[in-house]
Amino acid sequence: AQRVTQPEKLLSVFKGAPVELKCNYSYSGSPELFWYVQYSRQRLQLLLRHISRESIKGFTADLNKGETSFHLKKPFAQEEDSAMYYCALQDSGGYQKVTFGTGTKLQVIP
Amino acid sequence: NAGVTQTPKFQVLKTGQSMTLQCAQDMNHNSMYWYRQDPGMGLRLIYYSASEGTTDKGEVPNGYNVSRLNKREFSLRLESAAPSQTSVYFCASSPRGAGNQPQHFGDGTRLSIL
Numbered sequence: 405a406q407r408v409t410q411p412e413k414l415l416s417v418f419k420g421a422p423v424e425l426k427c428n429y430s431y432s433g434s435p436e437l438f439w440y441v442q443y444s445r446q447r448l449q450l451l452l453r454h455i456s457r458e459s460i461k462g463f464t465a466d467l468n469k470g471e472t473s474f475h476l477k478k479p480f481a482q483e484e485d486s487a488m489y490y491c492a493l494q495d496s497g498g499y500q501k502v503t504f505g506t507g508t509k510l511q512v513i514p
Numbered sequence: 515n516a517g518v519t520q521t522p523k524f525q526v527l528k529t530g531q532s533m534t535l536q537c538a539q540d541m542n543h544n545s546m547y548w549y550r551q552d553p554g555m556g557l558r559l560i561y562y563s564a565s566e567g568t569t570d571k572g573e574v575p576n577g578y579n580v581s582r583l584n585k586r587e588f589s590l591r592l593e594s595a596a597p598s599q600t601s602v603y604f605c606a607s608s609p610r611g612a613g614n615q616p617q618h619f620g621d622g623t624r625l626s627i628l
Contacts, residue, residue, distance in 0.1 A: 413554065438616055448557075448604065450616040490556060494615075501572075502547070502617060506556035 406431045408493050410505035417481050418513050425476040425508050427465075427491030436494040437474040439465055440504075443487045451476075451489070461485070481512045516540050520605050520620035527595045527627050535590040535623050537605030544610030546588035547572075547617065548580060550601040557604065563588055564610060595627045 407430040417423055429435055439451040452460045454467040454474060465476045474491060489508050495501040521536045539546065544565045549557040549572075559572030563582040577599060579591045588607075592599060602624050606617040 410556075440617075447621045448606075448617075448619040453616060492617075501562060501570075502559065503573075504549075504557040504559075506554060 406435075406493050406495065406501075406503045408491050408503050408505040410489075410491055410508050412508045413506070414509045414511065416511045416513060419483055420480050423476075423478045423481045423485070423510065423512075425489050425491075425510065427474045427476065427505060429472050429474065429491075429493050431472075431493055433496055435467070435474075436496050437465075437467060438492045438494065439463070439474075439476050440490045440492055441487050442490070448490065481510075483512050483514055486510055486512045518605055518607055518618050518620035520603075520623050522623060523621065524624045525626070527592075527625065529595060529597060529627060531595050533592050533595060533625075535592075535603055535605075535625075536587070537589065537620060538587045539605075539607040539618070540586065541607060541609075541618065542585070543607035543618070544585070545608045546582065547606040547608075548578075548588070548590045549604045549606065550574065550599075551604060551622070552601050560590065560603075597627045599625065600627045601625060 409428045437454040440448045441451045442448045463478045491505040493503050518539045547562040548560040558574045561580040563569045566585045581589045602622045604622045605620045608617045609615045
């Protein structure tokens with residue numbers, strides 16, 4: 405069974421401080437991992453996906469298969485980063501079943 | 515450019531009432547999903563549909579039924595609503611096939627069961 409763990413429900417950081425949102429997963433195959441973000445009063449939207457190895461809004465995430473982790477990082481937090489962040493694992497088979505973590509609320513303090 | 519559209523946005527029901535939540539997407543996606551979002555629980559998959567004519571149970575299917583009416587529409591039905599079903603419901607869709615295809619979400623339906 406696939407499982408995603410986000411250990412922190414709330415992460416508070418000061419503006420300008422580094423941010424790391426943790427995500428660990430359990431999956432028997434080759435994982436497809438995503439980070440989604442939900443800003444206040446907005447729908448969930450894709451932030452980034454591991455296969456793209458991209459940086460979106462200054463955020464990056466590296467897949468570490470040895471540690472089964474996909475932590476989200478940003479060197480300098482901004483107030484507009486305050487949101488709910490979800491890590492998600494997608495089944496690589498045809499049905500694309502997705503398992504979400506419980507989410508971490510990031511609060512950036514001015 | 516609507517994407518995924520959910521109706522209604524808000525609803526209050528009494529225990530035992532029935533209701534259907536509607537979802538439609540205009541992106542020609544094959545896969546569609548229903549989630550519920552509860553505080554401290556994140557998003558939990560209720561049902562999903564890999565393609566028109568197929569549906570499968572997710573993590574929390576009890577008390578719900580779904581219908582994949584056509585490629586565009588995927589409805590979620592509560593036959594006899596219970597207070598434990600008070601939640602925010604999200605519909606999502608994604609293209610099917612190999613590769614890293616993200617999900618596209620609707621705005622959600624906030625449902626309260628009294």
